[in-house]
Amino acid sequence: MAGPPVAVVTGAARGLGAAVAEALRANGRRVAGLDLRTCDGVDFSVEVDVTDAAAVAGAVARVERELGPVDELVTAAGIYEMAPIEEIDDARWERMLGVNLSGTATVCAAVLPGMVARGRGGVVTISSDLGVGGSEGDAHYAASKGAIVGLTRALATEVAGSGVSVNSVAPGAADTPMLEESSPWRAAEFLGTLPVQRLVRPDEIAAAALFLLEVGTAVSGQVVSPNAGATI
Template sequence: MSNTDRPNPSTQRPVALVTGAARGLGAAIAKALGVAGWVVAGLDLTPCATTLSIQVDVTDAAAVADAVQLVERDLGPIAALVTVAGIYEELLIDDITDSAWDRMLAVNIGGTINACSAVVPVMLKRGAGAIVTISSDLGVGGSQGDAHYAATKGAIVGFSRSLARELLTDGIFVNSVAPGAADTAMLSAESPWRADSFLKTLPIPRLVRPDEIAGAVLFLLEAGNTMTGQLVSPNSGATI
């Protein structure tokens, strides 16, 4: 695990930790948080354009725990966690190998659990905090050719709602964002989600923009103690 030179952020600005912040949706969320006044630490396999960038594999629970301690030491108390790190793969059920299942589970649900398990104890000590997990519209509605991905994203919803109940009286609020097909590099140019035949079926006939998903995350963080255990789905009206 490596980190940048130690920053010296203002102690008046709240600290947010974003996993998967190097690119795509994670980078968009980290940028939006920065614009909104947060000091942002990014965790990813590659460097992040954040105040503090830590290269770590989210499937490594010990490394994630060490990263959380580093953020608390160098930036201050973590007020918010956003778990974005994830992978996507389109495979029919007969083509999903054991290794494909293991990797999808380890990164998507395992990485989410590792980050929450590392951050919740420090939030409990202060009796305050906010967590937003990133699920997927496919975790709610499912889809042909996405069984292992949808399974992990559905698990994130169940995990998040259970965590919200568990932490309800401890001043920690947990919510999820379940985006529809988003315009990021995670979707290949040949992806069926980019096809006009699919987009024309949507009430808003286009892919969701990363900044729109980032806006949903900010909304949940700014909702403070008025929302917990909720699921927000910016999905171009794919599920109504």
């Protein structure tokens, strides 16, 4: 008799990733957290840099030895900063795309072949509303998150018919530690433009990821945007 599904969540040490890990565990998954920090509240924690493809492959192999084959993946690891385009030097550009885009691709590459071989699985990437609509001062972040949407749709096409789905959650501004207290996204002027008058909660984003994992392969290559009504 098969045991509970095994899920990998990147960036699970805090913020959105921790919320996703909590939601998946509450809904019967055994969860492995991959992060630079130790992840609490998961079944297995691996400290790994998601930009290191070889290290990620090794981390996934450790998860599968400890918990079993990976059935689900949510790529919540990411970074954020604002900067005008003239201040985004090579180092800042490469760090943003390295963590957000390459860090998503490395984990997908490590888990998708096994899912396809077993004929089942679900992947949810975390992109951003800014990757779809853009915003002033967010060029490198928006570029990295927009590229995740393209990656998601390409992978969904690549694995179509295999029993594996690949979708993305593109949240609006979320109430996580990534968003500093001084951020303009926390300002009353911005919140007042939202129909619900507040930031998106991490548990709401986690619920969207859970839905995409549970809805099955009839939904693949899609983007769901929990964004407090910022884009309707």
